[in-house]
Structures are given as C-alpha cells and as structure tokens.
Amino acid sequence: MNYDRILIRYGELSTKGKNRKVFIHKLKRNIKRVLRNFEKINIEADRERMFILLNGENGLEIIELLKNVFGIQSFSPAIKTDKELENMKNAALDLFKKIHQAGETFKITTKRSDKTYYLDTNEINQIFGAHLLKNIPELKVDVKKPDINLQIEIREKAVYFSCENIPGAGGLPVGSSGKGMLMLSGGIDSPVAGFLSMKRGVEIEAVHFYSPPFTSERSKQKVIDLTEKLANISGAVKLHIVPFTEIQQLIAKQVPENYSMTTTRRLMLRITDEIRRKNDGLAIITGESLGQVASQTLESMYAINDVTNTPILRPLITMDKSEIIDISRAIDTFEISNRPYEDCCTVFVPASPKTKPKKEKVQYFESYIEFEPLISKAVENTETIAIAPKAAEQDGFGDLF
Known part of the structure; x- marks a missing residue:
C-alpha cells in the first residue's frame, strides 16, 4: 500500500447542525476502539473529514x-501534499506509477473545497491529465469507465x-442515538434487529x-455467542439473563392456553422495561416482523404494548423472512441462531395461540394473579454479563444496503 493516510467521509453526519461535533466525537471514539x-x-x-494517519x-x-x-459513508486511502503545483x-505521478498496470485507462476527478485556489476544476483536470499522459507511455483516457480514477481534493491547508x-x-x-434494550431470543430475527438499531446509532x-x-x-451459550457477534x-x-421459569410455569397454570403467549410477552416487556429503567435505557428493541407469528399481529402488539x-423499536416490522435471513448471514449470526437449542418461548408455545387477543x-385473566413480586424477583436475580468483542477481523457488511 503506497498511501500515508485514510480519508474518511461522514455522509449523513454532514447534515447535522450545531451538534455535529457530538456525532464526530462518537465516530472518532468508535474508530479508536476498532x-x-x-x-x-x-x-x-x-467538520468535513476525518483522517487516519x-x-x-x-x-x-x-x-x-x-x-x-x-x-x-465512504473512505479512501490517500496521500497528502502542500498546494505548490x-x-x-x-506526488500524483509518483502515486500513479505505483498503482498503474500496463494497459489500464484513467481519468481525473477534482474537488476544489478551497474556492480561493487559483486554478479551477477543469484547469486542474487538464494539467494533471496531461502530466500523466506525458510521463507514462501508452496511458489512455476513459472518462466513462476508467480503470483508475485519480481523485484530487484541494482543501484549505x-x-x-x-x-x-x-x-x-x-x-x-x-x-x-442513546441506549436501547434488545430483547434477544436466540432466533434469527432479534440479532438482526440489534444490528439495524446500531446502524441508526x-x-x-x-x-x-x-x-x-x-x-x-x-x-444460554447460543445467546452469549450471538451477543458476541453484536x-x-x-x-x-x-x-x-433473566430467570423466567417460575413466571412461565405460573402463566401456564393460571392463564387460558390461547392467551398464555400474550401474557408471556406482556411479562417479558414489563421485566425488560424495569431493566431498561435501572440501566438508563431510552427504548426497547424487538425482532418483530408484522404478521410473522401469532404474537406479531397488530392486535397482539396492541394488547402486549399496553403494559408500557x-x-x-421494531426495525424488522416490514421485512419478510428472506430479507431478514440475508442480513443474518451477512452479520454472521444465522448459523448460531439455527442451532437446535430451544428458548423459553418455543418450549412453552401453546398449540393454538390467540392471533387477535383482546x-x-x-387484563382480566391477569387480574387474578399477583405478578409484581415475581417480576421484582426476576429482575433482582438477573445475571448480567459484559460480552467483549472476540474477533479482531469481521466480515464486511458495508454493501448490505
């Protein structure tokens, strides 16, 4: 590699106003960590660029x-020079000679951020194009599909x-964008929901x-491995990791079977909300996709959401399963999610869950059960593990969207 730095373009961050510094600081911190x-x-x-020397x-x-x-948004390996022509x-010729292969075509693309520079964009393109053609035999110009696009960015300094x-x-x-609590089941959907939430900050x-x-x-290990991927x-x-056996057994005993899934999801949401409160979270994230299963109909969501x-946040709400699977493969969670170890939802799933619960x-069924002490007990006995990144290298997913 013949470059001395990497130039990073912010993309969406460039649309931010007075708080742009906050976003740039977060990005810089995340890059330092990686x-x-x-x-x-x-x-x-x-404000405009970041450079890694x-x-x-x-x-x-x-x-x-x-x-x-x-x-x-994008980045480029680059070299830096002063503004002496x-x-x-x-510098341009030296770089080009190191990367150019015989028979390759080229073009010049100039961005003149410093509008006070004495040459305009067309003049710069002509000067550097002529310089390269003069010094590299058999070099040809192709402005539509060049093998090499030499980009020149003229900035103030x-x-x-x-x-x-x-x-x-x-x-x-x-x-x-703040902190959210991801309800991570161990299936295919919820890790993807976590990934997409992270994409939005x-x-x-x-x-x-x-x-x-x-x-x-x-x-349990399956979920730990999924968390490690995130x-x-x-x-x-x-x-x-919330101990949920006692609550699920009570639901199975006291709530009519076709409503047991609705109550289970309501209790999960109440517990997650309490954990969110204790950890200064601002939202709850789920892997729900509209109509995918009985608990993900609009009627079910309406009945379940009642408790908070x-x-x-439901990043997958309009996606079909094939789209979700494609992303899970790209972020390397699909094979882990497919391990044949059941979670609490699949173990206790009723034969005919209500798809349009009232x-x-x-509320009436739950009014006969004192859930509050069990919720407090579950939250108190929750095991918290800090999962650190394992791999120094990851598969790329920048071209997913």
Missing part, C-alpha cells in the same frame, strides 16, 4: 476493519490524492429470558 491494536496511528477530525501501520488491515464502522504533480472510494457501513455512530444492551431446566445451558460490531455489550409507555380479556 483500531485499538494499531498503536502508531493518529486520528485527526474536522497510518505512520507505517498496515493500511490493508485497517481498511477491512473500517468497513464495519457505522457513521462512515509542482509538488502536487510529482493541503491537497489529497486518492484512487479508490471504498463504501462504508453508513448510518450513524453507535452511541449517538443506538447503543444496545441485550435481555434474554432463560427457563431452566426447560431450556439448556447450550441455549459486540464485534459495536464494542462490549451487556447481556442480562416506553418507545418500542386487551380487556388478557
């Missing part, structure tokens, strides 16, 4: 890691040359309901 093993790098940021570090490894950082021409735009993951930096903590001996240690994207993630005023009926 690149924590590269001790020599320096990161510089201003490589200082001899492996730029190719850094590029692979940057592809997965939310808040980056001859120095610029020498320096000039940057690059030949590649690499798509980033887009979205907003994780942590810039939400810091997540996961909540899992565990019902031993009906659910095994392997089902941690590889966002940084350390807290996993709250907390915002509930809020008044479920």
Whole structure:
C-alpha cells in the first residue's frame, strides 16, 4: 500500500447542525476502539473529514476493519501534499506509477473545497491529465469507465490524492442515538434487529429470558455467542439473563392456553422495561416482523404494548423472512441462531395461540394473579454479563444496503 493516510467521509453526519461535533466525537471514539491494536496511528477530525494517519501501520488491515464502522459513508486511502503545483504533480505521478498496470485507462476527478485556489476544476483536470499522459507511455483516457480514477481534493491547508472510494457501513455512530434494550431470543430475527438499531446509532444492551431446566445451558451459550457477534460490531455489550421459569410455569397454570403467549410477552416487556429503567435505557428493541407469528399481529402488539409507555423499536416490522435471513448471514449470526437449542418461548408455545387477543380479556385473566413480586424477583436475580468483542477481523457488511 503506497498511501500515508485514510480519508474518511461522514455522509449523513454532514447534515447535522450545531451538534455535529457530538456525532464526530462518537465516530472518532468508535474508530479508536476498532483500531485499538494499531498503536502508531493518529486520528485527526474536522467538520468535513476525518483522517487516519497510518505512520507505517498496515493500511490493508485497517481498511477491512473500517468497513464495519457505522457513521462512515465512504473512505479512501490517500496521500497528502502542500498546494505548490509542482509538488502536487510529482506526488500524483509518483502515486500513479505505483498503482498503474500496463494497459489500464484513467481519468481525473477534482474537488476544489478551497474556492480561493487559483486554478479551477477543469484547469486542474487538464494539467494533471496531461502530466500523466506525458510521463507514462501508452496511458489512455476513459472518462466513462476508467480503470483508475485519480481523485484530487484541494482543501484549505493541503491537497489529497486518492484512487479508490471504498463504501462504508453508513448510518450513524453507535452511541449517538442513546441506549436501547434488545430483547434477544436466540432466533434469527432479534440479532438482526440489534444490528439495524446500531446502524441508526443506538447503543444496545441485550435481555434474554432463560427457563431452566426447560431450556439448556447450550441455549444460554447460543445467546452469549450471538451477543458476541453484536459486540464485534459495536464494542462490549451487556447481556442480562433473566430467570423466567417460575413466571412461565405460573402463566401456564393460571392463564387460558390461547392467551398464555400474550401474557408471556406482556411479562417479558414489563421485566425488560424495569431493566431498561435501572440501566438508563431510552427504548426497547424487538425482532418483530408484522404478521410473522401469532404474537406479531397488530392486535397482539396492541394488547402486549399496553403494559408500557416506553418507545418500542421494531426495525424488522416490514421485512419478510428472506430479507431478514440475508442480513443474518451477512452479520454472521444465522448459523448460531439455527442451532437446535430451544428458548423459553418455543418450549412453552401453546398449540393454538390467540392471533387477535383482546386487551380487556388478557387484563382480566391477569387480574387474578399477583405478578409484581415475581417480576421484582426476576429482575433482582438477573445475571448480567459484559460480552467483549472476540474477533479482531469481521466480515464486511458495508454493501448490505
């Protein structure tokens, strides 16, 4: 790699106003975390761009890691020069000679952020195009589909040359939109919901309901492994494992079978909301997709939501299963989710759950049961694990959307 830095473009962050500094600070922090093993790098940021000075570090490894950082629209390996024309021409030619292969075509694309520079965009394109044609035999111009697009960015204090735009993951930096509690079941959907929430800047903590001996240690490990995959994207993630056996047994005993799933989901939501309150969260995130199962009809959601005023984020609400599976494969959670270890919802699922439950009926059934002490007990006995990122390298998902 023949570059000395990586130029990062903010994309959506550029639309922010007075609070843009907050978003940029979050992005810089997240990049530092992802690149924590590269001790020599320096990161510089201003309102328009961020630069990673490589200082001899492996730029190719850094590029692979940057592809997965939310808040980056695109980035380019680059070199920097001053604004003296001859120095610029020498730098451009030196870079081009190192990357150009015989028979490849090229074009010049100039962005003149510094409008006071004495040459305009067309003049710069002509000067540098002529310079390269003069010094590299058999080089040809192709302005429509060039093999190499030499990009020249003239800014106030320096000039940057690059030949590649690499798509980033887009979205907003994780942590810039507050914290949400992800109801993580162990299935295919909820990890994808967590991923998409992080893409919009939400810091997540996961909540899992565990019902031993009906659910095994392997089902618990499955959820830990899923949380680790999310941690590889966002940084350390807290996993709250809620003991749920006693509550589920009571529901099965006291609530009519066709309403037991509705009550189960209502109790899960109440417990998650209490954990959210204790951990300063602002929302609850679920993997619900409209109409996918009995608890995900509009009537069910209406009856279940009755227990909280907390915002509930449903990133998958309009997606079909194939779309969700595609994303789960891209973020490497699909195979883990497919492990044949049942969670508490699948173990206790009724034969004929109500698809259009009435809020008044479920309230009536629950009025005969004193759930509050059991909710407090479950919250008090919740096990919290801090899951750290495991892999230094992740598969790229910047081209998912």
